[in-house]
Amino acid sequence: MINRIIGWVDQRFPITAIIKHEATEYPVAPNLNYWWNFGSLAGVVLVLQIVTGIFLAMHYKADVTLAFDSIQHIMRSVNYGWLIRYIHATGASAFFAVIYIHISRTLYYGSYRGPRELLWWTGLLLLLLVMGAAFMGYLLPWGQMSFWGAQVITNLFGAIPLVGGHIVVLLRGDFSVGDPTLTRFFALHYLIPFIIAGAVVIHLVALHTVKSSNPSGLPIADKDNIPFHPYYTSKDLFGVGVFLIIFCSFVFFVPDAFIEPDNNIPANPMQTPPHIVPEWYFLPFYAILRSIPDKLLGVVGMGLGIVILAALPYLDRSKIPGGSRYRPIFKALFFVFIADAFVLGYVGAHPPEGPMVLIGRIATVIYFGYIVSMPFVSKWEESWLRKRGLPAPVQKYLDEQAAGGTK
Amino acid sequence: MKKYLLGIALCFATVGAWANEAKLPKIELPTSPEALQRGAETVATVCLSCHNLKYIKYSDLSGLGFSKEKLGALSVGHGLDDSLMSPMSAEATKQAFGITPPDLSMMAKARVGGPHYVYAFVTGFYTNDKGKTDNHVFPGAKMPDVLGAASAKGEERTAIEYKAKEVAAFLEWAGDPKAQERRGLGRYVIAYLIVLTILLYLVKLRTWARLKEHHKRKHT
Known part of the structure; x- marks a missing residue:
């Protein structure tokens, strides 16, 4: 009976072929480590956010006079409303934690390198979309930090020459953040996740065309690949279990860890909090913004902080394959970059006074220095490694490449 | 914790x-x-x-x-x-x-x-x-x-x-x-997830144990 139904569908829609192509016969390198779990984990968190978000939207009121109260209504009167809301609020932080680890893995193993440029770019696009969704979602509780965060960030667009003022009004729907801002942010916050879901499909199509990279630094021969299902489905599910233990520990025992105390005070346009801090996942970029003395250049720098990463496949000019496996300088600089991102995050959380200003500027220079110097460093590293003598597998790979090129 | x-x-x-x-x-x-x-x-x-x-x-x-x-x-x-x-x-x-x-x-x-x-x-x-x-x-x-x-x-x-x-x-x-209710429920949720994750790990081990067999089949 089941087979007959599947056969009926298959004649009209290639369901069996899709399952084979994307799962049961989709070839994956056998040596992926647990750092490769974070892509599917990001997908799990996206679903979690969409599902909890839809239930929150059933009880939330996007109106400046009602928004704050409606959150408390959800927390206190809706059945398990506290659970849904805490999952959603913690989920935002979990989403960024997972994505940042996913991106760090891409940088460490050089996964962005050809032929995976489009995979990398769709991934960066996804990061920007998630940031947009998170920023707009943060306004919805209509607390002090919601309001002033939105006020500060929308204000940045005013630095754009000529049209800046118009863009700010367009974003806010008014001259300052108010009811029109709240309603449009709510509408867009509901829309963007579905655009994200669509972009995830594109990201996956690109992935299944070029296949996953792997930690060996060398491409894996086709014959050595193993099917995604059941090997990586079982490995990913174990990863989901570990993730859920950590995630639920936050949701049930320290759910306020990611909620600023100030955001439990209703938004008050007449009273600026002494210290406006964005959520932790924006802090490094906020630090870059504040480290550049010129307002417009600061905004450009903040945007470039992400956009410039798109150029990495072309800036990394080393012929040595892969990422850190056979490239000690590349590896060392990766850790400098990650440490630098943490320093920027620390600076972003503190008022720009005293040593923070200088530390922020140095860290900003290092951040962009890592990227801009990559063409030179990667070339220099390659010639240095060649002089020292390449490991046999790398030499073999390069010889094969050279032979393939002359054929 | x-x-x-x-x-x-x-x-x-x-x-x-x-x-x-x-x-x-x-x-x-x-x-x-x-x-x-x-x-x-x-x-x-x-x-x-x-x-x-x-x-x-x-x-x-x-x-x-x-x-x-x-x-x-x-x-x-x-x-x-x-x-x-x-x-x-x-x-x-x-x-x-x-x-x-x-x-x-x-x-x-x-x-x-x-x-x-x-x-x-x-x-x-x-x-x-x-x-x-x-x-x-x-x-x-x-x-x-x-x-x-x-x-x-x-x-x-x-x-x-x-x-x-x-x-x-x-x-x-x-x-x-709801904090007390939350912490009470949380204990059960975490306990359940730990058991589930251990089971998932065992499933993963068993699945990957078949890998050698898989390669043998492929190469003969």
């Missing part, structure tokens, strides 16, 4: 808050239902003269284990479904103190340090050089020293401190009445 998680969380979030929090004395909050009930009574009889707790209804207080009689006495003149609102209007309090007193339902969540802030604030009144009452935690506070902390000494002071702890504990409850 809670402390450990909080540590991780603090590495990422609310970094700006450290400096202020360090100044607040960490107090041991009472947890017994009786202490929370006394805290509720103090809030209802003292704080509620000027402040509101608009997210708390009298009927919510039954969650603290109040008997029907006590609850009836506490809510005299109100219905059980009424919120805890001050008899003074916002305009009247503004005229008396120059500001509208903030709503207290979220007070223990809306200040860095939470209930510790509440405790430090209500016990933090003192008489300054000019003979005026001021507050260590919130200099220039408009609120009067309702518990009489500025002049109290010895046993009287101890009694006030205990009262303040009860108030802080009650306000912590008021900020998140």
Whole structure:
């Protein structure tokens, strides 16, 4: 009976072929480590956010006079409303934690390198979309930090020459953040996740065309690949279990860890909090913004902080394959970059006074220095490694490449 | 575990808050239902003269284990479904103190340090050089020293401190009445997830044990 139904569908829609192509016969390198779990984990968190978000939207009121109260209504009167809301609020932080680890893995193993440029770019696009969704979602509780965060960030667009003022009004729907801002942010916050879901499909199509990279630094021969299902489905599910233990520990025992105390005070346009801090996942970029003395250049720098990463496949000019496996300088600089991102995050959380200003500027220079110097460093590293003598597998790979090129 | 998680969380979030929090004395909050009930009574009889707790209804207080009689006495003149609102209007309090007193339902969540802030604030009144009452935690506070902390000494002071702890504990409850239910459910959820994850790990091990077989089949 089941087979007959599947056969009926298959004649009209290639369901069996899709399952084979994307799962049961989709070839994956056998040596992926647990750092490769974070892509599917990001997908799990996206679903979690969409599902909890839809239930929150059933009880939330996007109106400046009602928004704050409606959150408390959800927390206190809706059945398990506290659970849904805490999952959603913690989920935002979990989403960024997972994505940042996913991106760090891409940088460490050089996964962005050809032929995976489009995979990398769709991934960066996804990061920007998630940031947009998170920023707009943060306004919805209509607390002090919601309001002033939105006020500060929308204000940045005013630095754009000529049209800046118009863009700010367009974003806010008014001259300052108010009811029109709240309603449009709510509408867009509901829309963007579905655009994200669509972009995830594109990201996956690109992935299944070029296949996953792997930690060996060398491409894996086709014959050595193993099917995604059941090997990586079982490995990913174990990863989901570990993730859920950590995630639920936050949701049930320290759910306020990611909620600023100030955001439990209703938004008050007449009273600026002494210290406006964005959520932790924006802090490094906020630090870059504040480290550049010129307002417009600061905004450009903040945007470039992400956009410039798109150029990495072309800036990394080393012929040595892969990422850190056979490239000690590349590896060392990766850790400098990650440490630098943490320093920027620390600076972003503190008022720009005293040593923070200088530390922020140095860290900003290092951040962009890592990227801009990559063409030179990667070339220099390659010639240095060649002089020292390449490991046999790398030499073999390069010889094969050279032979393939002359054929 | 809670402390450990909080540590991780603090590495990422609310970094700006450290400096202020360090100044607040960490107090041991009472947890017994009786202490929370006394805290509720103090809030209802003292704080509620000027402040509101608009997210708390009298009927919510039954969650603290109040008997029907006590609850009836506490809510005299109100219905059980009424919120805890001050008899003074916002305009009247503004005229008396120059500001509208903030709503207290979220007070223990809306200040860095939470209930510790509440405790430090209500016990933090003192008489300054000019003979005026001021507050260590919130200099220039408009609120009067309702518990009489500025002049109290010895046993009287101890009694006030205990009262303040009860108030802080009650306000912590008021900020998140579902906290106990949340932690109770959380234990089961985590226990379930640990068992599930161990099983998933075993599934993963068994699946990957077949890998050699898979390769043999492929190459012959």
